[in-house]
Amino acid sequence: MILLGLDASTPKGSVALLDGERIIAESVSSSAFSDQLLVMVDEVLGKLEGGLDKVDGFCVTTGPGSFTGLRVGVSLIKGLVLATEKPFWGINTLEAYANLVKPISQPICPILDARKKEVYTAKFKYTGEQLVRETPDQAVSPQELCDLTHEPTVFLGSGLEPYGETLSSQLGDRFIDQAPIKNQTVAASAAQLAFNQFGANPCFDLDALTIHYVRKSEAELNRKIFNQEVVKHGH
Numbered sequence: 085m086i087l088l089g090l091d092a093s094t095p096k097g098s099v100a101l102l103d104g105e106r107i108i109a110e111s112v113s114s115s116a117f118s119d120q121l122l123v124m125v126d127e128v129l130g131k132l133e134g135g136l137d138k139v140d141g142f143c144v145t146t147g148p149g150s151f152t153g154l155r156v157g158v159s160l161i162k163g164l165v166l167a168t169e170k171p172f173w174g175i176n177t178l179e180a181y182a183n184l185v186k187p188i189s190q191p192i193c194p195i196l197d198a199r200k201k202e203v204y205t206a207k208f209k210y211t212g213e214q215l216v217r218e219t220p221d222q223a224v225s226p227q228e229l230c231d232l233t234h235e236p237t238v239f240l241g242s243g244l245e246p247y248g249e250t251l252s253s254q255l256g257d258r259f260i261d262q263a264p265i266k267n268q269t270v271a272a273s274a275a276q277l278a279f280n281q282f283g284a285n286p287c288f289d290l291d292a293l294t295i296h297y298v299r300k301s302e303a304e305l306n307r308k309i310f311n312q313e314v315v316k317h318g319h
Contacts, residue, residue: 089275092157093149171286
C-alpha cells in the first residue's frame with residue numbers, strides 16, 4: 085500500500101511517500117504554508133512512477149499544533165481525497181512525534197510549543213514494539229509538565245527549543261533528550277502509524293477528518309469574552 089503522508093502542524097512541515105513501511109521519498113520545509121506544501125507534494129510524487137494515480141491513500145497529522153498549519157494541511161488532503169476518491173487516515177501529531185523514537189523502556193513525552201508559555205504534550209510508552217498512549221493530549225506550562233514527570237522520560241519535539249533548558253534544569257536526571265531516533269520526518273512517522281495500526285480500517289468520510297486543537301484559538305476566545313460582556317451588560 086502506497087501512502088502519501090503530510091504534516092503541517094509543526095514548525096517544519098513535511099511530506100513523505102511510503103510503500104508500506106518503506107520510505108520512498110521525503111521533503112521538509114522550514115515553514116508549513118500552502119504554497120510550499122504543494123511544491124513538496126509534487127516533489128515526492130515525482131519519485132513515484134505513475135505519480136498520484138499510484139497512491140493508494142493519504143495520511144495527515146490532525147493536531148495539536150499550529151492552527152493555521154493544521155487547517156492548510158487538512159484542506160490539502162481533503163482536496164486530494166476528493167480528486168482521487170482514495171481513502172485517508174488522520175493521525176495525532178504527538179503520537180507521530182512519539183513514534184520517531186525507537187522502542188525503549190522509558191516513557192516518551194513529545195512537546196510542541198503551544199505559545200502563551202505553554203506546551204502541547206502527552207505521554208507514550210512502548211509495550212514491546214507497540215507504542216501505547218498513557219495520557220491524553222493537554223496544554224500545560226513547562227512547570228506543570230515538570231510536576232507531572234516522576235521518572236526518567238524521553239523528551240522530543242519543537243517545544244524543546246524554547247523550554248528544553250528549563251525542563252533540563254528542573255528535572256535533572258529525569259530529563260532525557262538523547263534517545264534512539266528514527267531518521268525520518270513526522271509525515272513519514274504518521275504514515276507508518278496509519279499503515280501499522282489503521283491500515284485495515286481506511287476512512288472515506290471527509291466529515292470524519294477533524295482537527296484536534298486541544299485549546300481554543302485566539303479568535304474563539306475573543307468571541308467568547310465578547311459574548312460574555314454582551315450578556316453581562318444586557319446589550
